[in-house]
Amino acid sequence: xxxxxxxxxxxxxxxxxxxxxxxxxxxxxxxxxxxxxxxxxxxxxxxxxxxxxxxxxxxxxxxxxxxxxxxxxxxxxxxxxxxxxxxxxxxxxxxxxxxx
Amino acid sequence: xxxxxxxxxxxxxxxxxxxxxxxxxxxxxxxxxxxxxxxxxxxxxxxxxxxxxxxxxxxxxxxxxxxxxxxxxxxxxxxxxxxxxxxxxxxxxxxxxxxxxxxxxxxxxxxxxxxxxxxxxxxxxxxxxxxxxxxxxxxxxxxxxxxxxxxxxxxxxxxxxxxxxxxxxxxxxxxxxxxxxxxxxxxxxxxxxxxxxxxxxxxxxxxxxxxxxxxxxxxxxxxxxxxxxxxxxxxxxxxxxxxxxxxxxxxxxxxxxxxxxxxxxxxxxxxxxxxxxxxxxxxxxxxxxxxxxxxxxxxxxxxxxxxxxxxxxxxxxxxxxxxxxxxxxxxxxxxxxxxxxxxxxxxxxxxxxxxxxxxxxxxxxxxxxxxxxxxxxxxxxxxxxxxxxxxxxxxxxxxxxxxxxxxxxxxxxxxxxxxxxxxxxxxxxxxxxxxxxxxxxxxxxxxxxxxxxxxxxxxxxxxxxxxxxxxxxxxxxxxxxxxxxxxxxxxxxxxxxxxxxxxxxxxxxxxxxxxxxxxxxxxxxxxxxxxxxxxxxxxxxxxxxxxxxxxxxxxxxxxxxxxxxxxxxxxxxxxxxxxxxxxxxxxxxxxxxxxxxxxxxxxxxxxxxxxxxxxxxxxxxxxxxxxxxxxxxxxxxxxxxxxxxxxxxxxxxxxxxxxxxxxxxxxxxxxxxxxxxxxxxxxxxxxxxxxxxxxxxxxx
Numbered sequence: 001x002x003x004x005x006x007x008x009x010x011x012x013x014x015x016x017x018x019x020x021x022x023x024x025x026x027x028x029x030x031x032x033x034x035x036x037x038x039x040x041x042x043x044x045x046x047x048x049x050x051x052x053x054x055x056x057x058x059x060x061x062x063x064x065x066x067x068x069x070x071x072x073x074x075x076x077x078x079x080x081x082x083x084x085x086x087x088x089x090x091x092x093x094x095x096x097x098x099x100x
Numbered sequence: 101x102x103x104x105x106x107x108x109x110x111x112x113x114x115x116x117x118x119x120x121x122x123x124x125x126x127x128x129x130x131x132x133x134x135x136x137x138x139x140x141x142x143x144x145x146x147x148x149x150x151x152x153x154x155x156x157x158x159x160x161x162x163x164x165x166x167x168x169x170x171x172x173x174x175x176x177x178x179x180x181x182x183x184x185x186x187x188x189x190x191x192x193x194x195x196x197x198x199x200x201x202x203x204x205x206x207x208x209x210x211x212x213x214x215x216x217x218x219x220x221x222x223x224x225x226x227x228x229x230x231x232x233x234x235x236x237x238x239x240x241x242x243x244x245x246x247x248x249x250x251x252x253x254x255x256x257x258x259x260x261x262x263x264x265x266x267x268x269x270x271x272x273x274x275x276x277x278x279x280x281x282x283x284x285x286x287x288x289x290x291x292x293x294x295x296x297x298x299x300x301x302x303x304x305x306x307x308x309x310x311x312x313x314x315x316x317x318x319x320x321x322x323x324x325x326x327x328x329x330x331x332x333x334x335x336x337x338x339x340x341x342x343x344x345x346x347x348x349x350x351x352x353x354x355x356x357x358x359x360x361x362x363x364x365x366x367x368x369x370x371x372x373x374x375x376x377x378x379x380x381x382x383x384x385x386x387x388x389x390x391x392x393x394x395x396x397x398x399x400x401x402x403x404x405x406x407x408x409x410x411x412x413x414x415x416x417x418x419x420x421x422x423x424x425x426x427x428x429x430x431x432x433x434x435x436x437x438x439x440x441x442x443x444x445x446x447x448x449x450x451x452x453x454x455x456x457x458x459x460x461x462x463x464x465x466x467x468x469x470x471x472x473x474x475x476x477x478x479x480x481x482x483x484x485x486x487x488x489x490x491x492x493x494x495x496x497x498x499x500x501x502x503x504x505x506x507x508x509x510x511x512x513x514x515x516x517x518x519x520x521x522x523x524x525x526x527x528x529x530x531x532x533x534x535x536x537x538x539x540x541x542x543x544x545x546x547x548x549x550x551x552x553x554x555x556x557x558x559x560x561x562x563x564x565x566x567x568x569x570x571x572x573x574x575x576x577x578x579x580x581x582x583x584x585x586x587x588x589x590x591x592x593x594x595x596x597x598x599x600x601x602x603x604x605x606x607x608x609x610x611x612x613x614x615x616x617x618x619x620x621x622x623x624x625x626x627x628x629x630x631x632x633x634x635x636x637x638x639x640x641x642x643x644x645x646x647x648x649x650x651x652x653x654x655x656x657x658x659x660x661x662x663x664x665x666x667x668x669x670x671x672x673x674x675x676x677x678x679x680x681x682x683x684x685x686x687x688x689x690x691x692x693x694x695x696x697x698x699x700x701x702x703x704x705x706x707x708x709x710x711x712x713x714x715x716x717x718x719x720x721x722x723x724x725x726x727x728x729x730x731x732x733x734x735x736x737x738x739x740x741x742x743x744x745x746x747x748x749x750x751x752x753x754x755x756x757x758x759x760x761x762x763x764x765x766x767x768x769x770x771x772x773x774x775x776x777x778x779x780x781x782x783x784x785x786x787x788x789x790x791x792x793x794x795x796x797x798x799x800x
Contacts (some may be wrong), residue, residue, distance in 0.1 A: 023775045031771075096768030 007048035014041035026091045032076045039069045102320075103162035107154035108169040111198040114151050114208065115247035117144040122240035129233030141236035142219045145243055149212035156205040167619055170253055170320035172197035177256065182312070185349075186342070190312040199253035199316060203620040206467055207250035207399055210474045214391045215243055217594040221482050222383040224590035225489065235275060235381065242268035246392050250399060255304045255314040258400065262300065262364065265393045266293045272388060273380040285376035292373040296363015300400075303356030307407075310349055311337075316403060334406055334624050345410045345625040354407050354414030357400065358421075365397030365451045368425045372691060374448055378440040382485030385440060390447050390481050391474040398454045398470050402463045406622030409461070419459020419543065423550045426452030428688070430557040434564070435674075435684045438495050439484045442565055446521070447477055449554060453536055456551055462539035463621060464614035468606075469532035475605045476520040476529055479598035483514035486587045486595065487569055492580050497565060502574035506584045509592040511570040513599040518566045520602040522559035523652040530649070531606030538644050548644070555648055559655025567663040 014037050021034025043062045050058030084090055121144040129137060159167050172195045182192040200208070219239060226235050245264025252258040266289075274286030308314050311333035318329035328336075337343040343350075361367070366374040377389050388394070401408060401418065408414055426449045433445035450473050457466035488495055490507050504511040520527035523534065533555060541548035574581055586592065661667045674681045683689070765776070 019778060023771055023778065026771075092771055093769045095770070 011041045011044040028090045028092050102166050103159045105158035108158050111171050114148050115244045117147045118240040118243035125233050125237030134232050137233045138223045145216045145219045149216045152208045152212045168320035169200045184312050185309045194256040197253040198251040202617050204250050211392050214478050218383050218387040221591050221594040224588040238271045272384040273377045282379040285379040289373040293363045296360045299356045299359025306353050350411040351414050354411045361397030366448045371448050375444045378444050386478045386481035390477040395470045401458050405463050409626050415459050422452045422455025427554045430554045432687050433561040457536040460539045460543040464617040465535040468613045472528035472532045472605045476517040476602040479517040486510040490584045492583050497568040500569040501572045504570040507586045513595040516599045518562040528605035535610035556651040556655040559652040560659045563656045563659035
């Protein structure tokens with residue numbers, strides 16, 4: 001059995017890739033995909049610690065997060081389509097109405 | 101033996117037939133073909149005539165003293181308790197009921213009979229006109245109203261018919277409403293009649309509070325005890341000496357009713373509408389403004405004869421107004437050039453004769469003249485219509501002439517009618533006019549003299565018309581001459597029937613006619629008739645009769661010399677008597693005087709009230725309120741702008757000022773927010789690592 005550190009590094013790598021994607025990419029669909037990466041990084045951490053402590057609650061949480069990610073993707077894509085119909089763009093730096 | 105039978109029990113059907121077709125015409129007529137309109141409308145009047153004939157036949161089969169049939173359909177107005185002028189409280193009702201007695205028999209036969217003939221005539225006359233269904237709808241509505249008027253068993257229902265015929269008169273005078281003169285004439289007729297109607301309705305109200313009833317008589321009713329008539333109330337009042345002959349209330353009622361009669365029957369001073377009413381189609385002039393509606397006033401006075409006979413003063417007024425109208429209108433007829441205008445003034449003059457008869461106490465003679473006049477004046481108007489038809493719409497007799505050969509039926513029947521109205525024996529007009537003049541002589545020879553002169557003038561102007569239209573040479577232009585043609589059969593057959601009636605209409609003799617009407621005449625408070633009236637053919641009467649024949653012939657001879665042989669030149673006479681001629685030609689300037697005295701004063705009042713409205717109501721009231729509202733809103737606007745908005749703007753400005761550096765962090769792009777969150781989280785985590793390791797270790 002692999003030590004816990006390997007799993008945590010994989011989770012950390014996925015998390016950092018996701019965060020960089022969210023912060024740097026302009027396309028909202030890519031940002032949405034990056035959020036999925038972050039969520040999966042969390043899942044890996046939860047499952048790893050569940051194995052380490054022999055407590056199944058962490059794996060149940062991971063399942064919840066998968067369901068939540070699916071719902072979040074559906075809502076997010078819906079918002080993007082609605083927005084595209086109005087503004088004909090999916091680039092986030094053009095979505096600048098929420099300012100002072 | 102009381103009269104009974106199918107027709108008497110169904111009296112209400114007589115006015116109902118024309119009402120049904122009138123409603124059909126006015127609601128659906130536009131979609132009906134002309135043939136259907138003719139059949140329905142003329143047929144309904146024909147049915148009314150048949151039913152009227154049946155009812156009268158059944159009525160006269162009874163003995164004279166029982167010749168009353170009364171049929172109440174329903175209680176119409178029940179205002180309940182009413183206080184009489186004596187202070188008694190009584191229960192007052194007006195019913196919707198029909199009364200047939202000798203008087204209304206004569207009227208209903210004249211109205212339906214002459215009306216039926218004129219309806220047939222209209223098929224031909226109106227055939228080429230637009231609004232055919234509308235014309236017949238109005239005509240049938242008129243028949244309904246007129247039949248309601250003559251068959252009503254009380255004054256209020258009579259008034260309904262009275263107003264109905266006035267309305268139809270207005271509608272039909274203004275039939276060609278696109279012509280301003282026609283719509284003006286309609287309005288004039290309606291407004292002048294309103295003045296008379298005001299008198300009539302006051303008379304009805306005074307009758308109601310004096311006698312407690314407005315039903316003419318209770319004879320013929322089954323439930324007599326509860327329902328007294330005016331006649332019975334009068335008898336009772338006389339029996340109890342509550343009222344005596346000559347009481348002021350009789351004079352007041354009689355004069356008020358006479359005001360109504362003056363309006364409807366075109367007597368001085370309310371006659372001015374009738375000449376203008378000639379703007380309507382000619383069958384309308386014949387039916388409404390010659391034969392039936394204008395005689396409603398005469399009928400009403402005869403119907404109320406019980407009250408008139410108790411007021412000698414009112415009788416004098418009626419006689420004088422009648423005779424003055426007769427000569428006044430006849431003098432205007434002498435010089436008119438419009439064929440229908442001559443006939444209109446002639447109608448006014450003849451109505452004056454009828455009122456002269458009524459004023460002289462010869463009610464039967466008045467109704468007799470009403471009947472014969474309906475025949476020959478309807479014939480004259482229809483003949484004139486046929487002449488106008490032949491002349492392509494020309495009405496000026498100066499442009500006619502020589503029509504006798506070309507339109508023979510019209511010319512001959514017109515000639516018969518002219519003889520009848522002139523009073524040549526043995527035609528109808530002679531008998532009735534002679535009787536009126538004889539009775540006028542009995543009352544006062546002065547009345548007779550005026551009537552006598554009028555008779556001469558009547559013969560003159562009638563034959564002036566005859567000689568200028570049907571004899572001599574034609575003065576029309578070539579186009580019109582070429583077009584002259586006899587009218588279709590639908591027009592000539594009524595002419596022939598009316599011509600026959602104009603000849604034989606008076607043969608019953610006024611004596612027998614008077615006997616027939618006797619049950620209707622009141623004997624309350626009237627001294628028994630002096631013996632000399634009963635004894636016929638006294639020397640005076642024969643002399644008077646010869647005199648009226650002589651004056652008629654003299655009138656015709658003058659007309660002949662003036663307009664046929666031209667031995668006297670009418671132009672020369674007109675020039676020699678220039679001033680008088682001008683006054684006659686301009687109809688005594690009565691229209692101008694009325695305009696100056698009443699019409700323009702009413703307009704002035706209207707202008708004054710209009711100015712009051714503009715200056716005071718609009719100026720002070722409306723504009724003032726408007727100014728106040730504007731001033732208030734200006735104040736309110738100032739408050740709103742500087743105080744309310746000012747506070748708001750102040751708050752907003754302060755917020756803007758205070759948020760100066762920070763608000764630039766809000767870029768609107770969420771990647772910058774995400775970066776800020778990340779940095780914040782990193783700082784937070786670093787802080788936790790440094791200072792809160794105790795807490796984290798504790799969680800382990």
